[in-house]
Structure formats: structure tokens, C-alpha cells
Amino acid sequence: MDLVIERGIPMLEAKELYRFFHAGDTETVALRGVSLTVAAGEIIAVTGPSGSGKSTLLGCLAGLDEPDAGMVLIGGERLSRRSPQERAQLRARQIGMLFQQGNLWDHLTIAGNIATAQRFGNGADTARAAALLDQLGIRHRADAYPSELSGGEASRAGLAVALANEPDVLLADEPTGELDSITAAGVLDLLEEQAANGAAIVIVTHTDSVADRADRQIRLRDGLTES
Secondary structure, eight states: OOSOOOTTSEEEEEEEEEEEEEETTEEEEEEEEEEEEEETTOEEEEEOOTTSSHHHHHHHHHTSSOOSEEEEEETTEEOSSSOHHHHHHHHHHHEEEEOSSOOSOTTSOHHHHHHHHHHHTTOOOHHHHHHHHHHTTOGGGTTOOGGGSOHHHHHHHHHHHHTTTOOSEEEEESTTTTSOHHHHHHHHHHHHHHHHTTOEEEEEOSOHHHHTTSSEEEEEETTEEEO
16 A cells, blocks of 8 residues: 555545436436445445446446546545546556456466556565465466456456555455355455455445445445435
């Protein structure tokens, strides 16, 4: 991480996020004023049925998508309403992302993917790369290409890339979806370790056992948070 983070301080804030999508004359409201705060060292689980706005929320929190109204802050610094280049720079330095697809560059080995992510972020750290691959049980696959990996291996490799720069914020979409129960437990242990080191973590999940390991849960339905 860029700074020594004090646990408990707000690290990720979303304020009254709205997101609209249009198809012809039809308007879909994906987010309806969603707000959340995630402190350093905290894990929250975002749950809810398909189509409730979970993926849209993650995209806005990552700065990959701009909300139509509202604002996202990372460590008190505004992520929303900035140029795509500024958002990309802030994302590379402070945000780790694990989505269900698109986490790996197909033309690079797993080691190459991690090294490239580090170059975009805080600089090369081969010791951290090796330690992550060890913890995730895929160090023996460091020289493999994404097309040569099983679904579970690809998921773990994507997590290694997401954690490559010791991000202040980690956003994960179904991080255990392709994993057996033992491997999934190890991944959750690693996420808890990152939180213990001060990361703010948001996990989107449909799995009760994953949500139960979070510090708290936020449920979305029809773009709204349920109490």
C-alpha cells in the first residue's frame, strides 16, 4: 500500500450512486441512490438476486463505470468525475479488482500478468508475486498461459493479479465461484489477511458461507439497499 493505513478509517465511500441505462425508449435504473462506507481493515459482502445492481455497483466503485449521480471516494480522494486516464492511474495504485472475466491478459504467462500489473501500479516486487502464488497454491503454474489453466486456477491467478500491488481497496466478484471448498477457504483466509493489513474489501457473492465470513453484509434489490 502507498501509506501506512490506520484500521477503521473510511477507505472506500460511495455516496448516493445512481446509474441509468437506456435501450431505445426504455430506461433501466440499475442503482437508485446506493451509499456505503468500507473502513480500512473491513470486509463487506454485497448480496442480492441477479439483476439487483451488484455488478453495476462494483463497476462504479472501481471507476470502470461513471455513476450518473453521486460520487466514489478512495481514501478521501475523489474517483468519480475524473478523466479516464486519472481514474486508471488511481485504480492502478490503490484498487485491486477480481471480476469473473477479464482479469488476465491472454498473451502473458501468469508471472507476466502479475509483473505487468505491478509495473502499472507500485513497481516490480518479485518476492510478493512468488508469495502470492505460493499462498494460492499455483506457483507451479507461474509460466502457464491463461488458456492452459483450469477455471479454479484462473480464478486464483486473477486474485494474485488483483493483490499484486497490495491495494488499499479490493473489489471481488464471486472470488470462490470456481473453487472447491478447501481451496475457497484458503482464498478467504488470504482475503482476511489482506484486511488485517488494512485493506478495505468488497465481495459480491451468492454464497452464504462466503457472506458469513464478512464483517457485515449489504443486500441489494432492484438497485436499492435493503435494511
